[in-house]
Structure formats: structure tokens, C-alpha cells
Amino acid sequence: MTIFSKPQAVLFDLDGTLVDTAPDFARVLNTLRQDHQKDELAYEMIRSQVSNGARALTTLAFGDADTNPDFDTHLSALLERYLEGLAEESCLFSGLDTTLASLQENHIAWGIVTNKPSRYTLPLLKGLKLEHGCAVVICPDDVTHRKPHPEPILKACAAIGADPAQSVYVGDHARDIESGRRAGCFTIAAGWGYLNDGETIESWQADLDCATPAALNHWLNQQLLR
Numbered sequence: 001m002t003i004f005s006k007p008q009a010v011l012f013d014l015d016g017t018l019v020d021t022a023p024d025f026a027r028v029l030n031t032l033r034q035d036h037q038k039d040e041l042a043y044e045m046i047r048s049q050v051s052n053g054a055r056a057l058t059t060l061a062f063g064d065a066d067t068n069p070d071f072d073t074h075l076s077a078l079l080e081r082y083l084e085g086l087a088e089e090s091c092l093f094s095g096l097d098t099t100l101a102s103l104q105e106n107h108i109a110w111g112i113v114t115n116k117p118s119r120y121t122l123p124l125l126k127g128l129k130l131e132h133g134c135a136v137v138i139c140p141d142d143v144t145h146r147k148p149h150p151e152p153i154l155k156a157c158a159a160i161g162a163d164p165a166q167s168v169y170v171g172d173h174a175r176d177i178e179s180g181r182r183a184g185c186f187t188i189a190a191g192w193g194y195l196n197d198g199e200t201i202e203s204w205q206a207d208l209d210c211a212t213p214a215a216l217n218h219w220l221n222q223q224l225l226r
Contacts (some may be wrong), residue, residue: 006223007186009135009162010103011153013171014114014121015050016193018096019128020116022047023089029061030080032074034060050171051194053115054079079120086120088126093192095213099220104133106224109160111136113152113169113179118142133159148175148185156184177204188216 004038012018022056026047026079030040042059050055055065058075071130081162102111111134114121118139140146147153157164172193180187189206192213202210210216 005166005226006106007108007166007168009111009157009160009167010099011111011113011136011156011167011169011180011185011192013169013173013190014053014112014116014124016172017170017176017190018092018112019090019124019130020093021086021124022050022194025050025057025082026037027089028078028085029057032077033061044157047194049194049198052130052196053083053161060064065208083120083123086124087118090124092130093213098128099217100112100133102220102224103216109135109162111138111156111160113147113156115140115146115175136190139141148178148182150179151180153183153185156207157185161219170210174204175217177206180206191215 008119020218025175026043029046033040046057046060049060054075058071058078062068062071063076075090100110112121118141121137121139125134125137136156136159138152143151143155145151153169154164157167164184167185168188169176169183169185170188170190171177171180173196178187179189187206188208188210189201189204191201191209191211195201208219
């Protein structure tokens with residue numbers, strides 16, 4: 001798929017794509033493990049599971065729900081502690097401040113389509129002072145079907161009056177690319193995100209693979225010169 005003019009909108013996944021939330025998740029998860037007399041987990045081990053969600057992180061730290069009768073208790077504790085400090089160490093990935101500034105300067109709407117519930121998404125954006133520049137935020141509680149279904153991306157495009165076929169979706173997970181493709185968007189795989197061990201972005205078959213935010217910025221600049 002090719003965009004023949006500058007995009008009408010650029011939409012981002014949140015965790016692992018736009019914002020590096022792994023430091024706060026790692027801090028909270030290891031604090032919980034310490035409370036249960038367990039050793040800290042390596043940061044990279046936690047980082048690789050962040051895009052898979054809180055259940056995956058709880059499984060990593062305490063075992064899955066089938067083998068741990070206290071799974072739901074651990075999951076609730078993780079989410080509550082995360083909510084208390086979700087913007088302490090999280091930040092935009094380096095270089096994406098340039099991306100957002102360029103989009104705004106060129107009057108291209110940008111927004112967020114995430115599987116992170118609004119209970120956590122909105123305070124995070126406020127804590128990072130991103131809420132005012134963001135044209136639309138779609139969370140799973142805003143839709144009937146979450147990604148990889150196309151509904152969240154289609155709803156975001158409709159909210160800002162953008163044609164999905166002239167819009168971009170950037171994500172760091174296979175489900176992001178599937179969702180964007182099914183919505184009819186130009187899809188970009190974010191290679192700087194939270195990939196599982198042994199996973200490659202090439203296997204997702206996005207329209208464009210970007211190993212770094214700098215590569216994304218280069219592509220965007222080329223589009224703006226058309």
C-alpha cells in the first residue's frame with residue numbers, strides 16, 4: 001500500500017510505540033516481587049512483555065492463572081500500584097518529540113489507538129503533558145472490539161475526519177499491524193518497541209519497517225516534501 005500525498009493523520013499505539021512505559025512497569029513489578037520475597041527480574045525480561053499487557057506481566061512474575069490461585073490478587077495489586085506511579089519514569093521514545101512537532105507544524109492530526117484502558121491511558125498522557133496535542137485517543141473501553149480488530153482505528157479516523165486510506169498507523173506488535181491493515185491504513189512497524197525474544201518486525205508484513213524513530217522521521221519528511 002502506498003500513500004501518494006502527505007497523510008491526513010498519523011495514529012500511534014501507546015506502550016512500546018509512542019511512550020516507553022517499561023521503566024514504571026519494571027519498578028512496580030519488582031517491588032511486588034520483593035513484597036513476596038522473590039528476587040528482582042531482569043529489566044529486559046520485563047520490557048519484552050509490556051506490550052502483552054498486565055496479565056502477561058503478572059504471569060511472568062508469579063506464574064499463570066492456572067497454576068497460581070492468587071493470580072487475580074497479584075494482578076489487581078500490580079494495576080493499582082501502576083496507577084499510583086504510571087508517569088514517574090515513562091517518557092516519549094527518543095526522537096518522537098520531533099515526530100509530533102513535525103506533525104503539528106504541518107497540520108497533520110496525530111492520535112493514539114491503544115489496548116490500554118482509559119483508566120491508565122488518560123492519566124499517563126496528562127502526566128507526560130501529551131493530552132493537548134493529541135487529536136484523538138481510543139481505548140478498549142471506547143469500542144466493542146479491541147485490536148487486532150479494525151474498529152478502534154476506524155473510530156479514531158472517524159472522530160477526526162480522516163480517511164483511513166490516507167492515514168498511518170504505527171505499532172510495535174503484530175496485532176497493531178493487523179488492525180491497521182484491516183482498517184485500510186498505511187502501517188508502520190516500530191522496531192524500537194517491546195518485541196518478544198526472537199521476534200522480528202519483518203514477519204508482521206507492515207507497509208514499512210522502521211528500526212528507529214529516526215527512520216520514521218526520515219520517512220515522514222519525505223512524505224511532506226511531496
